[in-house]
Structures are given as structure tokens and as C-alpha cells.
Amino acid sequence: MDIDVSVRESRFLPSADLQNLLDVLTEAGYECIGPRVRDGAIVYEPVTRAAELPYGITDSQGPGEYRLRADAGGRCFAWANGPQALKPLLFAPQESLWMVSRDAQGRLAFIPAQTLARPIAVLGVRACDLAALRLQDAHFRDGPRPDPAYGARRDALFLIAVHCTHPAATCFCVSTGDGPHADSGYDLALSEIDEGFLVEAGSVAGGVILRRLPTVEATTRQRETAAGEIEAGARAQQRALPGTDLRDTLFERLEHPRWEEVAQRCLSCTNCTSVCPTCFCYSEHDAPRLDGGESAHYRQWDSCFTIGHSYIHGGAVRGGTRERYRQWLTHKLGGWHDQYGRSGCVGCGRCITWCPVGIDITEETRAICAD
């Protein structure tokens, strides 16, 4: 496998100085969000002290399986992504779009929701999630009608990537071309080695922060060690999709018997769409106040696995689990090519890990696309 993982022009930050990074970011006005252990999983939460990070913790993942355990290495980023992506920080699980008030004469006044976007710095972002962010940007920000709430939060985001050295058994970002090395889209990128971190700047804002850190020039040996670990991580991946453009194959096989077979196992529970960092569906609702003078119009995440997703008067277009699983997979790996010029899957493996019955997107895709 040919992956360019050379870690160039990097500075070295000793392990003991990671706290400096948090402090410099805080001084620059960012709230820091980083990986923390919560309820047996690694999630992104506010972090102020480096000691709160998951030192000495690693994970084991499989279809329908996720466990944390101690890791002898004592490193900070020796794990693969947990359930939560960057998505909820930008595309809120629930938020008001506008309010409307009605006066005694029945006149309506519509007031757009204001988004107070605090500057946030996220530490520990993986290559797959950066790729997913580019897709969400294309969907919510870069079209003719950009979403103001998403855009405001996106502008206020500072991203500190960590090149991934510990892919889970469910990861397959190499086959989608999205990892484990973070190529672009970050402000800073870290490579963790035993004695500390190699730090690269990926933006002007990142360069400003980097210059304030107590770094020294990285040695050739440190750079080679870091690159070697990323390459080893890439080689360790056990899963793969059978191609990066399966659009035509999938849409030619809408009658494949596998759709019915997987529908027998799928619970239509929506876990996969909730953890997927690229899924963008939402539904809109009204919440009128009891006194009748005001109503909030809000959106919340939706999923093509719900019957309401395709509901029009008279019934749902996608009435059964077969049609809904087919929508998920043909959209993710097919429709995205028409919409945004590439597959909607970045190989993060979350939908495999968090599926209660362990349905594996790579296995289903191979079964449907085989020969």
C-alpha cells in the first residue's frame, strides 16, 4: 500500500508540555474540547488539564462491540475514534431555526435564530473525521443557500488533528482514501511518539499557536519513527470497501437478494446514521408555547431508517427495512457521488461498531457488489 505519511517540517513538543498547548489555546480565546473517558467510551468533551486526557487507555472494537482497556504504552492518543464525531459540534442534534410570534390580530412576526458560536479548539481529530467535515462543509456551507448556524460554528472552529496509529478492527479509512494520515484540513497536526509529539501547522492560525509553544526542531529519527507508526497503522487495517466509486454497481443492483437478507437482521434502530460523521438528515418541527403567543421552529437529526423520513400523505415511500437499508447504503456509497463528487463514507467504522447486531457495511457492500 502506497501512502505518503512523511511527517515534514515538524517541531517537537515533549510529552510533559502538552499542557502548554491547552494553555496557549485558552489564552487565544478557545474553549478546548478533547478526548475523555465517559461511561466506558472515549468522547469529545471540554478539557482544561492534560491530565484529563485518556493516558494509558486503548480500545478494542468489533462489529457491535466496543471496550476500553488499559494500555501499557501510557500514551494519550493510543485509541481509535469513539462514537462521537465532530458532527454534533457543527450540526447540532437539535436547534431552533426561527421563532414566530402571533399578536392579538393574528399577525405573525418571524425572528431568525441567532447562533452564538464560541471559538472552539478540538484536540485529537482523526483523518476520517476531517474528511467527513469536508463533506458536511460541502453540504451545509458551500451551496447556494448556506446554513447560517453551521457556518458560524464552522468559522469559529480550530482543529488539532492527531495522525492515527491505532486503527480499530472496524476501521477502513485506507480503502476510502481518507486516512490514517491527516493530509489537510487542520490547523495543527500531532504525531504521538514515546517521548512526545511532532507538531505541524496546517494554517496561518495554526502557525500562530505553534510559535507560542515550547518546541524544538524535530530530529530525523523522530520523524521517521512517527511516519513508521502511521504506516504500520495503515497496514494493520483489516477491513476495506471493494472500490471508491460503487455508484453504478449499486444502482444496477437494486433488486439484489442481499437487501432482503440484511433487512432480516437490521433493526432499523438508526444507530448507524447517528454515529455516522457524514449523515446530514434532519426533520423540522414546531414547539408552540402553551399560551399560544409564540412558537419555536426547530430541527433535529433524522434518519432514513425511520418510517417518517419518507412519509407523504398516504404512506411512506420506503415502507420496509429492505428499502431503508438500501437507501442508507445506496446514498452513502452511491448518491453522494452525484451530490458531492465522492463517496459519503470516510471509513471510520463507527456504523459497524455501534450496530447492535453487528452489521458490517464493508461485508454487505462486498456481498452486493461481488462480481
Added chain:
Amino acid sequence: MRTEPWSNPHLPQEAEIVERIDESDRVFTLKLRFTDSTQHDAYRFAPGQFNMLYLYGVGEVPISIVSDPEHDELLDHTIRRVGRVTDGIAALKTGDRLGVRGPYGRGWPLRELEGKDVLIVTGGLGCAPSVSVIQYMMRRRARFGTVTILQGVKHYHDLLWRARYEEWAHTPRTRVMFSADTGGPLWPWHVGPVTGLFEHIDLEPGSTLALLCGPEGMMAATVRALRGLGLADSAIWLSLERSMHCAVGQCGHCQLGGKFVCKDGPVFAYSDIAPLFSEKGL
């Protein structure tokens, strides 16, 4: 591309019901005007496009615009009561307020229609998107060739706007024919599916465009019949209906394969959706 005047693409504007017309016990027409006159004057749309109408405290529904884009001062919407929001809108009277945002989507291919014979096949209760394009052509009759309107209904009671069809039928080079799945003693027209009317018309496949609107089953049968008569896939246009929450290509509800029906449609050339359209449950 339009970012003004609504930089928040989800935000409706207030509109007033200037007139309400009951077309049948379940179908009614609202004539609307934005209460902000600048907004009203700036508003432009094309036949086949739709608005999102918002009922206070309940929600929004996509509804086609049936008025004439150049001649009418008000925005007409003909609505059938079928559920929560449309039942609520049905209870409104002249002077009541709604939220409106739009226009959305791509309408009928007006430029391609010029100089061509046009066949319109509709099914169901007074299919609003087809009414808008028929009226558009009738008002500019000289620009189009022969216009043939085939209207299918379930039951003969369901035929709305008899007077309007009557008027169209008396327009030069215009034919109007009906079919009903269930006829009655006073039903002089065809009984059976609307495709049964094809025996009674002759088409010039090379110079005819067909515009379809109605239930997908009826449209699928019509597409098959038209292809049998030699119409090219790119000469057949359909107006589709899907669940729509945002109308701006974000919420994902209206997807059909890689298309967002709200912004890539709701009107599509059959050639653009051919492999998707014939598949049930996509």
C-alpha cells in the same frame, strides 16, 4: 443563486390570505400577498415551482404556485386537505396570516416547450403543477403547437374545474379528454386508466413534449405508453412528490438516488431519473 433577502434560508415571511375559493369539499384555493410590499413586488417564480406554506404553531408544507408568473398580482395555491397541516390551513379565512418561503425547485421546461406540440397527462385530484403550466400556455397560445390535455380521475365526482377545462377545450388547437376509473351515468368520457386515451390521439413523436403529473404508478404507466409511441426519454417530463422539510437541499427527506427533489426537481426530464423512477421504494 439568491441569498437575499433571506440570509436564513429557513425563515418564512408573513403573507395574508386575500381571497379564498372553495373548489370542492376537500380542495380550496388561497390567493396570497406578502404583507411586506417590497417583498411582494420582488417575488418572482416560474410555473412548476413551489412555496413552503407555514401554518402557525403546526408546520410547513410544500405547495405549488398556480398563478401566472406575469399576469397575476397574487400568489395562488390550490390545496387538498389530507392531514395535519393542510387540515389546519383549510380552517383559515380571508385576512388570516400564513408564513411563506420560496419559490423553490425547478419548474416546467418552458423554453423547450415553445413551438412544440405539448401533451399533458395528469391524474388525481386537480394536479396543481399541471394546472399552472396549462394556464401559462393558454395565455400565450400562439407560442405553442397543438396542446392535448388528458386528465384521469379515480371517480367521476373528483373532476374539479369543469368550467376551466371547458374553456381550454374551446381554445384553438387544444384537445381535452378525460378518463375515470369509475364512471357514472352522466360520464360521457373514457372509463379506465388514463393511458387508455392514447388510442384516441395521434402524436408526432419528434415534435411533442409530454408533461406528467400525478400518482407515481399512473406516471410510470404513462411513461411506458409514451415510449411505446416513440417519444424520447428526454421529451418526457414529470413532476415528482417526496417528503420535504427544508426545500433547500439540506434535510435529506426528498432524496431520490443522488437527486434532491426539492432543488434538482420537482420537475425532471425522464432521461435524468430513468433508472431510479421505475424502482419501487427508492
